Structure formats: structure tokens, C-alpha cells
Amino acid sequence: MSWFSFSDMRLRRKIMVITVISTLVALVMVCLTFFLYEMMTYPEIRLKSLATWAQIMGDNSTAALTFNDHKTAQEMLATLKANPSILSACLYDNKGQQFASYQRDRAARRRYPAVAEQAGAESSGGSLKIFQDIFSGGERVGYLFLETDTEEMRTRLTHYALITVLIGLISFFISLFVASRLQRYVTEPLHRVVDRMWDIARGEWDITKRLEVSGRDEIGDVAEAFNAFMGKLQTVKDMKSDLISVVSHQLKTPVAEINGFIENMLDGITGEVNSRQRGYLDQMLVIGRGNYKLISDLLSISKIDRGVVSADIHPVSAKEVVALTIRDYEQIMKEKSLILRLEGTEEGIMLYADRDKVVEALRNLLNNAIKCTDSGSVTIRVGSEGDQGVIEVLDTGIGMDEETLGSLFTRNRVLGQEAHRSGAGLGLYISKYFMNIQKGDLTVTSEVGKGSCFKLVVPKYMKQAGTAA
């Protein structure tokens, strides 16, 4: 039964089934009406036609009857051949004696009835008989008898049935064709809407996307309702961003201050620090810096969400950028006994970029590299490719597998096994975003156990006619 479930049918099918069925029902009704009309009027038409024939025949035979000319009468009756539905005919003189006769099928040898006193018609079993007086100059000169068979009736009905079936078939195919054309006007916009919905559902939480409202019909309504829903979602998300933005803004300064105080204490400003105290303070500083990083990432994300991030682009030397990047990390690297190598910083490559954002991205890359490397080195290599400046951060750390790489730059990344080394997992998303808004990019190559290479690209500064500074 399930194969015939109307509710499970695709909309396309449903529309076609409905169209075809209603067309056929209408057609059947029309045919039935004609058929009934025919059934009702046909006997009368037939009788009239037969009466006309009788009239003509009778009128033509007056002279033959009057002047007793059998041969002419016979010849005249023979002209009835022109109407194949007339089965037999008989002409009687005014005394009721057979005068001339006609048989459509000679072999049938139909009997002619005796003359009736009154003219009239009789219908029995589909055959129609008529008796008619023949008058000439006001005097009755004879009678005429005519009989038709059921054949004509039957052929008419068969023709009707054939025509009905034929028209039925034709209109079935036409309506099928038309329906298959017209259903697209319903299903195609619907498919578009559904496809777009799935796009949005599978997408990167970009809820600024909206469906185009294609018409004022129900499908347009669906799109509109969906857009309204997305609008609601947007407000909720905006509220979340606003909340994060406010909270992190309020937290950022105090955390930075606490970190500063800890650094001051470690620097001995508050007096001698014994080794136990130093241990605790170091630990506090690590946590504090982590918090600071997390808070500024969240702030960046909420800025990105609200679309208020813009690049402030100026010429800046690659060397300066690298110097700003490594400033706070030399200490940590020394503690982890990692070697920091700088390459190409003296080549004087000038970038045309937002300095702070490039530095933030690079610091994140360096931070990650240090985090994920237990021994070996971290290299920062400056170079150029065409009119693009390239800064690569290479490490000899744990590397990443395909799965991690695949979702590395997304913000809803599921944290991998190296979760213990991780922060909130937002850094690379923010870094890449910062690069993208200044015609740059961030890409990665990595091999598990061997290390990773992050490649940051931004436009070079071209001083007049494309000469690199």
C-alpha cells in the first residue's frame, strides 16, 4: 500500500496526479453529457429523418401509383440504396395491395406488414418502422412503409465510444505534458528555498544570509518566515556578541593590570621574592596571559561578528613586524630551550598592511608553534613572491593530521587530542580573517611528528612603478 501513499508522493507527482485526474473527470463528465444528450435526442432525429424520407418517397410515387406504373415505382424505391440504414420499404396502392417493394439485403427476405389504417411510427428493439399515407390532389393514392435497422444506432454509439477514448487519451497526454511543465512553477522555487535552507543549515553559522523572496505566493511566505526566523536568530546572536564584547572589554584591562602587577613583583619591585614565591608568580603569570589571550580573542570575534573590524593599512617594514612579534617570547623559548631563527629580516622588505593585525596574527602563529613544539627550533622566515610579502612560521613540533588541518581555520572547530595545549581555538580563525581583510591570506602545511609551516601573505609596498622598497 505504501507505494501508493499520496502523502509520501513528491510534490511534483502530486500536482501532476491532481491535474490529470481533474482533467479526466471533467472530460468524462462532458462526454457523458453529450452521450446522454445524444441518447435522448437521437431517436427523435432518426424518426424525423425517416419521416422525411417517407415524405419524399411518397410524394415521388404519386404518379406511379395513379397511373399504375410498377416499374417506375420499383425504380424509385431502389433509390433508397442511398440510405443504407433503411432496411426495407413497401409501396401499397390505395386498396392496400403491395405495389412495389425494396429490400436492402435481398437475402433477408423481410416480410412487409399489411397496410395499417392509420399512418404512424413504431419503434421496437432499436428498429424503427413508419407507415405513411400518400396523397395526390387531396385523394389518397396509396401507402408507404419504411423500416430502418439498429445498425446506425450501434455504429453511432461505437463511434462515440471511440471518439471518447481517443479524446481521453489525447487530453490525458496533453494534461500530463502541461502539468509536468506547470508543476515546475511550484516545485522549482520550493527546491530553491529548501536548497538555500540546507546551505544555511550546513554553513558556517553565517546567519546574515537571507533567502530571496521570489513571489507573493506561499513559497514566498515560507522564505519570508524563514528570513524572519533568521532575523530573530541574528538578534539573539547579536545579543551574545554584545554581551561577550562588554564582558571581555570590562575584563581585559583588569587582567592586563593583574599581569602587570605580577610582572612587577617578579621584577622585584615589591621587594625580594623567594624561589617559592617566584614559582607561584610564574604560574600566575602563565594563567593570566592565557586569560588575556582568551579575552582578546573573544573581543576580536565579537568585533568580527558585528562587522566592525577594518584594516588600517600603511607601509610597514617586515623587520619591524617580526621584531614586535618576538618581543615577549624570547624568555619562554629560552625556558623551553627552543632555538628561534630569523631569516630574511635584513632584506628590507616593506609591507603594505595593518601592522597591528599582522603582528597579532604572527604572535598567534608563534605562540602556537612554541606551544606545540617540545624540542628543536622555531623559524620565522621573511621573503617575497611577486608583489606579495611572505612571512612563514616553521616549527619542528608535533604537526597536525588531515582532520585537524581541514577545520583549522574555522571557528567551530572541535578540539583535537592536543586539547591540553590549546586555548579557545579561535586564534587561527581570527588571524586568517585579519589577513583576508587586507588582501592577504594565511595557509598551512604540516606533517604529524615533523612540524608545521604557517604561511602568511600580505601585499608588498610598491614605491612608484612597482619597485619594491
Add this chain to the structure above:
Amino acid sequence: MKKFRRITLALVLAIAFPAWGQFSEYAVKAAYLFNFAKFVQWPNGTFNSAASPIIIGVLGDDPFGGDLDRTVEGKSVDGHPIRIKRFGAFDVTRVSQLQKCQILFISYSEKDNITEILGAMRGTDVLTVSEIEKFPILGGMILFDQEGQRITLAINPQAAKNSRLTISSKLLQVATIYKSE
């Protein structure tokens, strides 16, 4: 629903008297003479009024006996009653009387005067009928002929047309057609 009622008597009579049935040759001819009126149309102005009689003249010896009178008794064609006029032998002085008939039956007794009679009737709107041989060839209109037992008709439609008479095609259908010589 049985609408027909048999006239058994009519049938019995029809079987009992084949061919002319119980009627004599001149009874049939008398009936024919009367029936011509139904199949012939005279020119406009022939009848003074709708009730003016159709006059059937008999020239020469009357072979009908009383049959002709019996046949037309009380009958009319298109409202015109039928009158019979007997003229006796052809008499040139009475030609204008003959010309007042609508149908003129020329008896066999006038065989020798036939050319003269037809000459006198030419161009008048009188339907001439006779049993004299070659009648239509001589310029007469309808001849009573015989084919075995059956009385047949021979017609010269051109002669009728010359006299402005219209003979129904139905009548022509049952007759042999002749032309004047």
C-alpha cells in the same frame, strides 16, 4: 404498441382481382383522364376564379359510358370541380367551344379528322388526350397506349409546352416520351 390495423377486406379484394382488378378498360381510362388534372398545370388566367371548373371535353363518340361521370362525381382538383362536356363529331364552327375545355379527349371515331382537330387546338391551353395511334407524333399531347393488359401513357411534352401547359415530371416518369414529326 400496435398502431397498425389491417384492412383485411382491401387485401382480399386486391388478391381476388389482379391487373385492372374489377375495373373495365374505360373505367381505368376515365380515372386517368381525371387524374391528369392533378399532374398538369394550366397557365395563369386559365381559371376565372379558384372555384372555376375544370372542363373535360369528349369529342366524338363517348366510349366511357357512364364511367367518366361516375369517376368525377363530387370530385375536385385544387378546389376546381370537374365538369364533363360532350361535343359529338368535329365541327369547324364549334372550335371556339372546344378551346374552352381544359382537357379534351378525342375519341377514336374522330380518327380521320385528327390533323384538322390538332390544327385547330394548336397553341390553345387545352390538354389533348386520345387513343388514336401516333397521336403524340401528330402533335397531340397524351396517348392511351397498351402494353399487354396494362394501359400505358405516351406523352409529347413539347406539344404541351407549346400550349403553355406544364406536365409534372412525375407524370413524365411513368410515360413514354415522344416528339412531333
